[in-house]
Amino acid sequence: MTQTGTVHILNGTEMYKHFKETQFLEPERMMPFNEAMCYGETCDDLFSDEFIGMRAGVHQVSPAQYAEITMQPLQPFFKENFDRIELWFDEDMFCQMNLLTILAWLDQTEFKGSIELHLVDDHFKPVRSHSLEAKGYAQLYKQVMIYKTMPTEVEPISLYKGNHLYLNYLKEDSDLMVYIHKHGDLPAKELVSLLIRNFREYGLGDTQYFEMIRVVRDSSNSA
Incomplete structure (x- = not known):
């Protein structure tokens, strides 16, 4: 089954719970990305069996447990066709490396729709937004998260800062x-x-x- 429309990807369950409790974004579709990509090894075949096995090992859970925690909430994101993706992430390193992973996957899957990044503060309140295209992030993900080298240019600046902190x-x-x-x-x-x-x-x-x-x-x- 396919669908057009908008999906909101949130950095984790706590933001998801907060948005639900405050009815922020209602009745839009929201999905949490429950990961900590800034810690532990990863691979370039995002969300594959290899990726699941590797990340499950990092978090010391079984692949089935990882799939339930991280993959299951994102299933509509993987299986349906959306023409607009809205991303909600803090500016800290933890969130920015999760953001890079999502952007890399959108790049790998050649997503052609619109992407809006909303940067939020510690209380999940929006502070600024950026319109992005799913181009160059798959290569950036490999350069930073697999080969551990710092790129010279990264947009937006929050991602540049996140990459620098991550590598050091x-x-x-x-x-x-x-x-x-x-x-x-x-x-x-x-x-x-x-x-x-x-x-x-x-x-x-x-x-x-x-x-x-x-x-x-x-x-x-x-x-």
Whole structure:
């Protein structure tokens, strides 16, 4: 079954719940993208069995669980034909790498309709919008997320900033890693709270921070 019209892709369940509760965008169709593409490895065949298996491993769930959490909410997006896509993402690194993944998929599938990106603040309120075309993002996704190299030009600027943070945040000299090393005596839970509060531009959550702290402290203990 095919359909024309508009679909709104939201960065995650929390935004989806908020929009539902406030009846924002009603009665438009909304779908959450439940991922954290800024963390862990990926592949260029987006949303394939290989992709599902790889991302399930990153999140330490089974492929079936990953499919239920991430793929199932997006099924109409994959299977139906829409002529307008509206994307709702925060400007932080977490959201921008999810955004890049969606734009890359639209590019790979040669989407010809209109794309409107709505950047939102911490309370999911729109702050600015950009009209985009599904061109060049598949190559950008591969360059940044697979080959880990920084492009010279990226539009919009929020995506450029997200790419830069993504390619550097796990390096030993990044502000995040320096902060984790500096606070090696703090309980992990307390340190996670500080990281979330002090590094909002990354948009990382407790799951990612606990894993980063574990890796850093395991490597320090084995040194």
